[in-house]
Amino acid sequence: MGGPRRSGTRRRILDRLGLALIVALAILAVAPLFHILYVITLRGAEAIAHIGLKRFIVDRPHPFNAENPGGIGPALLGTLELSAATSATATLIALPAAILVAELRGSRISRLTLLLALTLVELPTILVGLTAYAILVDHIVGHYNMLAGILALTLVILPYIVVEASESLRQIPAGLREAAYSLGAPRTRTIYEVIAPAARRGILVGILIGLARAAGETAPLLFTIGGAYEAYHTCLTSEGGAVPLMIYQFIQMPFKPARELAWGASLVLLLIVVSIMVVARLLVREVRL
């Protein structure tokens, strides 16, 4: 029979095994992320190197020209436009909503707003795109247009900003609010001069998360902006392109140059989203009160 020494060995072995299992599962959990990064970087870099960086960023695409596949210029510009316009409109709507959620906390309208925002987060984005299609494409403008894309993306990122911003507003210590009131500041000035500025980093992080989503979303754009990559468009009521939508459409084409463009575009999109997220993370780390 095993004495205390043997059961001690057994326990040690079990301990090691348990640890190894946890490490293995952790690796399994993050492995897909690294695989995605690896594949996209490799194939994207290969495609961009073949085409040439400047040409790839600026030129129009030639998906059937194996000699010179061109670039993603118009789609990239479209994504920048969409992201900028979307973040601006979403922020304008989301900030008052976030202030309402945080300031009237406990009231029915605050809880309802938060509930709606949380529901909107969970809503399949394709439904949002469909709604924008029904309103702006089908009814008002009559053809695909960038405004419909902006509307759809705004609805997608709006709830993220509301939730994130209201959360950071709520974390402002009650002492600051009391201090502002004790100086004779009315409620609105307390909010706009003390509470909101003190929470500005958290609010900015919310906007950045929204921006990253706006740059990367595909479904809301499927039947709103039309996917015009051939020309630089100039008007928000005309069709346009966006990088994620271009990837979706070009990767399915049975032509090598089109797929090359899609891989290159994927790397560009990855870099855009990752750099926004890195900035957001750095901001979060700097928050101190």
Next chain:
Amino acid sequence: MAGYALEVRGLHVWLRDKHVVKGVSFRCPEATITAIMGPSGTGKSTLLRALNRLIDLNPDARVEGEVLLRGESIYDMEPYELRRRVAMVFQEPNPFPHMSIYDNVAIGPRLHGLARDRRELDKIVRWALEKAMLWDEVKDRLHDSPMKLSGGQRQRLSLARALALKPEVLLLDEPTANVDPVNAVKIEEAIRDLVREEGVTVVFVTHLPSQAVRVSEYLIFMYDGRIVEHGPSREVALNPRNPLTERFFRGEL
């Protein structure tokens, strides 16, 4: 005989269903320091917040009774103007972290239009920082963040911010509880000078009997929402009439 800066008559405060302040009456003569001492949870801070109506912000609070500021009921005044005339410093140093040291002091005068131009504002800011005994330490970095200051300096900045309102009454809610001894002494000194030189009337809440006796002319001992003893500080310290006061001085409560 100078009048009373502050007069409280039959003040009751309920927080939700809890009767926190139970019929408190007292008067503070002009340019004096009244210390309110008592164990924690006896309603001292709640009482203080009723004097500048900060308690109105708590939807669960209900107040009854009268508070007069120089003979005028505080419920007949604009709460914003009341809070300018009755300024407050809190237990936790709470300068606004997103504003510079200068702006922290200037926000009060800006809110109430106390300065006509930049030069006047500069003067008020400097005056307030000097009165809070902080000027020499921050005069070369007025535009830095207050978060670079030590805890005690931050508390003196909070004091300067309150003083920049040019208040008639100053409410202090355990202002030295979170501050090191050196800074605590500076704050006490600053407050005594204010009373002597500027004629400010001070209500000083503390849970330390020694501090209460040291800083004040009048002493109130509060226990369980009621005033148990009130009188000139030395008298109360030397001959407490109520056994509860005596026990509090002995550290038994």
